[in-house]
Amino acid sequence: MIFKTINRLFKSKLQLVIITLCLFFQPFIGFSQNDTDISFFPNKSIQFIDLLITVVLITVASIVVLLLKLISNTNKTANDQTEHQKSKFKEYITNLNAAEIDVIKSKRSNSNKRLSVVIIGLLYLSPQIIFAQTGPAKREDIFSEPGIVITLVLIFIPLFFALIYLVSKVTTSFRNYNNFQKLKEAEAFAEFISDDENLPSDTELEEIKQKSTFEVVPNEISAGKKSHDSKGLLKNVTSETNYRFFATKRPPIKRPKIDPALTKLVLWFLGTAVFWLFVGSSVGEYVGIKFIVPDADTYSWLSIGRLRAVHTNLVFWAWATIGIMGLGYYIVPMVSNAPLNSIKNGWIALICVNFAMFVGAITIMAGINNGGGEYREIIWPIMAIWAVGLLLTVINFIKTIAKRTTTEIYISNWFIVASYIFILIVAFIAYIPMGQDGIGETIVQGYYMHQAVGMWFMFSMLGVLYYLLPQQLNKPIYSYSLGVLAFWSQILFYTVIGTHHFVFSALPWWLQTVAIVGSVGMLIPVVAGTTNYIMTLRGSWSKVSNSYSLPFFFVGIIYYFTGSFQGTAEAFRSTNLIWHFTDFTIAHSHITMYGIITFLLFGGIYAIVPRLTGKEPPQLGVGAHFWLALIGLQFYTIPLMIGGTLKGLMWAEGAPFIDSVVMMGPYWLWRAIGGTLMWLSHIVLVYNMYKMLQPTVDVDVKEKAFEIINQNLETNLAEPKI
């Protein structure tokens, strides 16, 4: 009995996976607790013991599962005894096929002949049971010795493979044993049907034969009549096929009724956003090259310090911001089921934001600078123009929502509208002079740069995803409540984490601790969000490959999870010690701002623009864009993460600074290569965008013909009046 309950417990594989995962993460959670005077690398024994216990527990768990399987299998075979045999044989008979029935019939007419039963030789393999080594010795300090740890790991590796081997062997012998049982059963069955009394009559056999040979003829349903598609279900049937380098994408569903004026506004937002992406990433590409060729030019306007700020500001406040606004202008009226409050204010907002960014980029290059806070380099009069654009937009959105014809406010609009309110508060606090002298400026800086990322870009894009993902999949979101949970928990935790950019600095220690705690709390909205999106995707995976936008959304969701998790991992004091100030941070910011925000924006563009213009992007173009961007991002981030870690370790070891610069050389080269691929993908995007927006239309023969007919009709009607 006990075995059976345990068996049931473990049967649910999901639980097993969760338990294993919990055990695995236990040591990592432990990291957060070492605060002071504990060095990161000379290994602290507790964590290794945790790890060892985990490994041993997993081993024991797998052995238990194996034993339970063994027990259940033996029970199964034991039960299959004579009581059931007869009814089982009856069932076999009703399922006989035509050939078999012929055999029986011929046997009946020729009853002397005996059925021969072919017996296949069996292979026996005695299962070898190897017991994995259990519980290590008690003394703790031994396990802080790297030698012991390595030895234990080395011992475990063969044991692990032995376990896998054992599992496969046991499985094989079960299968063989079962086959052996079946052969015996076959013999008994042959015996059973050789006895005429056990068999049904000839007429019955004939009926079974007829049933088994029944076949549907092609026009069975129409009973031979010619079919007619009176409902018009089939359209444009074609048997042409193309060479498939990329999965064939489904064309966009015909354009819904959207105000042409709004269409134009949204397209202008998205178009200018793509323009800024191209400019911003070209600048970034050049900055990346300058890490390898520092003497590339000697113009002050193009010096690395200035261009770096141009790159970050343009991709933040121009590309991502304008892109998000464009998607917002489409989504907010759509889910409110009401027209946009004011198209005119939308245009003013577009002009404000674009103008501010154009002037902002030039002023930074000219050396006019706010005083060196990251993403806060543009001086306040210019950012004020930018903020006016956002203010007009959010007022516009709220008024649109007020006019909504739905009862509830869809979760997308929660996220989207709230993000505008938050970024305006953030920008206001960042640029008013109060509290900005001395260390106060840096406290605000930490708050500003992280709220901009989390409460503006991320928040808004989550809202976009809550609409576009279900829309593209044509099914509702998995859980509305999870979305609500993510909304409130993200506000609660994200707001406090800014200072984790200044861990170990002169900022108040308690503020740093709050930020670290908040960073761990961020796992709640991230897990809630990811679960929601993945569960929405579940069951529709086939749609991903034949959609323009879903692959981008999928990558964005995966990076949302990994990138956010990485952010949490970086915030702990022990990890911050190695990674802070290194290129690891740059890899992280690209994983999040590119992997999440930019990929989601790409998806949004491909989801919306073809709907608005009715023109598809080139299939090859979308595929090329996706793969160049994705592979480029890997080449960009992975070398920087490796190099950043090595750099941090060198600093911890006290190596001369210049050695760490020399060491980074190859990693910076890889970064430039990855950056180039990403940049190329943006050129492809520009081309795709052009193809989706180009004004010339292919002549639709049908439409044109009716236009001509209509014209003729009109002229005919008009003629008599002359």
Add this chain to the structure above:
Amino acid sequence: MSIFHDHKKLFTAASLLFGTLTLFVAVIPSLYNQKNSVPLYGAIPLTEAQEAGRQIYISNGCVGCHTQQVRNVDMDKTWGKRPGIAADYALSTRKSIWQNAGTLMGTERTGPDLTNIGERQPSQDWHLVHLYNPRIVTPQSIMAPYPWLFEVKDKAAKGDVKVAVPEAFMKGQKGIVVATQDGLNLVAYLQSLKQVKLPDGMPDPKFLYKKEKKEAMAVAGGAEPELNGSDLYAANCMACHQQNGEGLAGAFPPLKGSKVVLNDDSEIMVAIIMNGYNAQEQYGVMPAVGTNAGLTAEEVAAIMNHEKTSWGNDAKKVTVDQVKKLMELAKATAPVQ
């Protein structure tokens, strides 16, 4: 719940939650810290030229690669004598209506930290050459060149500060490189970056995450581990005297074949390391590197032995005890600052 259906309530609630949290993690702490941090006794406000230099520093985005914060972790000891505290930044206040205060703490360390650069590298000559093109003095550097802070003239006017740029870095230009006022101001600002000593009786904050002491190993081995003179040379001397010990013509004297280095009586050598040197017309001023960096006798000995036995130099090595004595002597003769 009506909050789901009423946009006013919903967005007000969200804004209030966000606003309250903002108040506690950003607004109140920043106002409190602004009010309660005063400059340390001994912190000198920037002069006009230094402030102008700071503007050059800001407008060129130097903060993108250089931090100005010594964290309270052991690895940051390289960049300052003590971890930074809030009071260190109290002097950075808003100077104009257009700009923020600019603590310039930074978040990336692509280049070295500059909190204490004025003490670590006080030489104007070095900074000027380095700014014209960093690879003149540090071949492996990836820092951007700043030639627009300099002018190339046929003949230096009176009062011009000449910069010893080697032929290879002139890119075909003929003439004398002189620093512009902007360049001089920037260097003045860099020279002003020094950590201020905490008032007497106030202990320095501790550096955390100390490297595990090698003492245990030394006890087991029975002998004092020898310091790596080559690394110490790289950290303290190489910027000027170069990896090959040949210095830079017109700026920094060579150590290769130098009489001072090869002399078995190391009194002068220790005195120069500890107190600096300014006696040779054709070269720049050497700062008191040893005293500024707080080098111990063991470290000085390791550096000296590296210099005495590298690049073809073949002088007798010094012992730590000898250096100790000579350092005391040098301390006695140190110029009063």
